[in-house]
Amino acid sequence: MKKPFAITLDPGSSLANHTGSWRTERPVYVDRLPPCNHACPAGEDVQKWLYHAESGEYRKAWESLVQNNPFPAIMGRVCYHPCETACNRGALDESVGIHAVERFLGDEAIRQGWLPEMKEKETGKKVLVIGSGPSGLSCAYHLRLLGHRVVIMEAEDRAGGMMRYGIPKYRLPREVLEAEVGRLEKIGIEIRLKQKVNDVMEVMEGFDATFMAVGAHIAKRAYIPAGDASRIIDAVAMLHGMESDSRPRLGRHVVVYGGGNTAIDVARTAKRLGAEEPLIVYRRTKDRMPAHESEMNEAIEEGIRFRWLSTVKSMEEGSITVEKMVLDEKGFPQPTGEFEQIEADCLILALGQESELDLLKNVPRLETEKGMVKVDHAMMTSRPGLFAGGDMVPSEKTVTTGIGHGKKAARHIDAWLRNADFHEEEREIAEFGMLNTWYFSDAPKTVQPVLDLVRRQSTFDEVLSGLSEQNALFEARRCLSCGNCFECDNCYGVCPDNAVIKLGPGLRFRFNYDFCKGCGLCAQECPCGAIKMIPESI
Amino acid sequence: MSLQPVKFYQTGTFTVGNRLLDESMRAVQANMTRTNSLNSGHRACQGCGEALGARYAIDAAMRAAKNRLIAANATGCLEVFSTPYPETSWQIPWMHSVFANAASVATGIAAALKVKKKNDVRVIAQGGDGGTTDIGFACLSGMFERNDDVLYICYDNEAYMNTGVQRSSATPPGARTATTPAVGPHPGNPFGTGKNLPLIAMAHQIPYVATASIANLHDLEAKVEKAMGIRGARYIHIYVPCPLGWGSLPSDTMKVARLAVESGLFPLFEAEHGEITSRIPIRRKVPVEEYLKLQRRFAHLFGEDRTAIRMIQEIADRNIAKFGLEEK
Secondary structure (H helix, E strand, O other): OOOOOOOOOOOEEHHHOOHHHHOOEEEEEOOOEOHHHHHOOOOOOHHHHHHHHHOOOHHHHHHHHOOOOOOHHHHHHHOOOHHHHHOHHHHOOOOOOHHHHHHHHHHHHHHHOOOOOOOOOOOOOEEEEEOOOHHHHHHHHHHHHOOOEEEEEOOOOOOOOHHHHOOOOOOOOHHHHHHHHHHHHHOOOEEEOOOOOOOHHHHHOOOOEEEEOOOOOEEOOOOOOEOOOOOEEEHHHHHHHOOOOOOOOOOOOEEEEOOOHHHHHHHHHHHHOOOOOOEEEOOOOHHHOOOOHHHHHHHHHOOOEEEOOEEEEEEEOOEEEEEEEEEOOOOOEEEEEEEEEEEOOEEEEOOOEEOOOHHHOOOOOOOEEOOEEOOOOOOEOOOOOEEEOHHHOOOOOOHHHHHHHHHHHHHHHHHHHOOOOOOOOOOOEOOHHHOOHHHOOOOOOOOOOEOOHHHHHHOOOOOEOOOOHHHHHHHHOOOOOOOOOOOOOHHHHHOOOOOEEEOOOOOOEEEOOOOOOOOOHHHHHOOOOOEEEEEOOO | OOOOOOOOOOOOOOOOOOOOOOHHHOOHHHOOOOOOOEOOOOOOOOOOHHHHHHHHHHHHHHHHOOOOEEEEEOOOHHHHHHOOOOEEOEOOOEEEOOOOOHHHHHHHHHHHHHHOOOOOOEEEEEEEHHHHHHOOHHHHHHHHHOOOOOEEEEEEOOOEOOOOOEOOOOOOOOOOOOOOOOOOOOOOOOOOOOOOHHHHHHHOOOOEEEEEEOOOHHHHHHHHHHHHOOOOOEEEEEEOOOHHHHOOOHHHHHHHHHHHHHHOOOOOEEEEOOEEEEEOOOOOOOOHHHHHOOOHHHHHHHOOOOHHHHHHHHHHHHHHHHHOOOOO
């Protein structure tokens, strides 16, 4: 016995006391699916690229972004950003201006000439893409990143599809389009222009797989009795004509018939061509118009007029006759028998578009639906090896959806070429209630500078300008990082048992289950909902 | 700590750290090399506010004193859960004697250091509200009036938790404890009793008095750092919820502490030589119910007669007016 007076035990540290055995629940770090990512038709990992943008690492942010979407400069301009509608910050103050940051990154990439990293080895496989719209280009791009050779056949004399022939310049300057499409050629994608495909069976020969995305270029018509001198044109032809040397001549009084985004585009284009207060005629009410609100508001600011609850009955020289409608209890417009004459030099029909499916005539037993091609979960048609996407398959007709189709098809084509299956991982959605919003400071949204109204009404200059670097950084930093750790050290700080181990910048944290008592403070105080408590099996 | 407001950040300085902020603006607790003065393996209950408060305060003091620190500890939860013989969770020189005399022991340590001319070694005394406001009060008052060079930190969980939740003079009105049961016409701790130790400390005209909460870590650390930069008697009163004694969820410890501040029931302020010099304004004001309803010790107040809740709200409103807690 060698102990000092009154001492019976050796001194020891409490580290011998593994309090982890008290636990009935254990915390685990999770990466939940942020609502922005979930809402993005192109499947962008928005939270992830914003994370890099937050620290000013724009190149890294851009590289992360283009893993899912080859066109940030275009998308930052033309996408209706469902990500922002879904953004959890909207419930706190205002949603993050994701599109504005995306556009900033896209413009920065163009300015600096960034190219995506090509990580995969050449596979030796060759894929044909028919159509160089958003969907075809996106598919080609993703296939190329996966190491396949890609040839695009395009009927027109320039690439871009509806991004060129459907979206006016004031929303998408052509040099931006050229730059982002040009980047695809730089990574080795071959685009063959003026190569209209008349029979897909013929051109498929020699390729390991084919992706079709010919879009929907044929305007839907409505029968409107018209005199000889009256002028009725369709929206597709009019917007297409904007890309040729001779711009369409419309006259002073222009009426647009339809309620979608194309109707708005056409009316705003007509205004810029000199029409006085173009009028949009739509058979239902304002709140039932399919056009997006932001576009409608910009149109109203520019002096576009609307006439709701009206159908066009006939056209005479210099005027049209409209009939007033009322909505029945089911919300369908019903005629009232009341007519009115409206001055009109020109009537533009924007009543929707259809696909030309003539190229599929020799494909045996091809399944179609309402003039569109049916595809399965892998974007494959009923013919093995023939895939399709974009406006020619049933879905929402936006650029972003098209880009999403292209990506999805590319990943399935890649799997199909390897006789494998492609599965997307399922993640729990990070809902607003999972966040601890106490920790987020108040920060209102950055407003993009808007082009002076007079210039907007007379020129095709871009309406919205981009954000400055300072503003883009601020906007990126408004991201709540829903469902994904952004290393705020809260869990590390609030654990009463020092059972959270900080691994260092970029490496996040680890739990020390020897000492974690399972109190749940870390999960409760995590601002972004990236910790989950799960029952312990005792 | 710099008090310059950080705009345009996701979290500002509300979180413990922030990868976008300069190292110097992150809390001591964000640092990978923090002392962890109170180490793992201690026997505090799940979600213990006092264990957090002690690590926050002593880690900050250790940094301020360049790790030259001795602490005297009163009897209480903190002492019991951290040092069951022969184990200790403390990674600092630490001394316990009895319930009443932590302040006196610290005074003695400070005197010894003075004799040995070890000016760089700093002294802290710490205890719970029982050891501070009741049992150790005479010794503490003596330490104050002699202006001994000691920082006394009280971890206030508003009752004697270690012995089974008996009322102390820091127990708030209306709260149920083992000795103030929720029975009779005026259930719980009677209104009009108890004492406010920070104000009593101020009445001693000592150089520094502050209140702090574990729910405002940056403020807590700044106050400890400031106190460590001053010589003479200093007092910091830290609000630390007790899930077991208060009947709150262990995972709600921070939330309860936050709501105590946001309702106005626990004002955060600093005073020098008896004068209040700063206060932390309420960020998102809440009615006292929000705070009370998370704790079973107040459950009996939510019957048909809500008079007691109204009286507690009046206390909060008086605090807000008295300490100027609303930003104009």
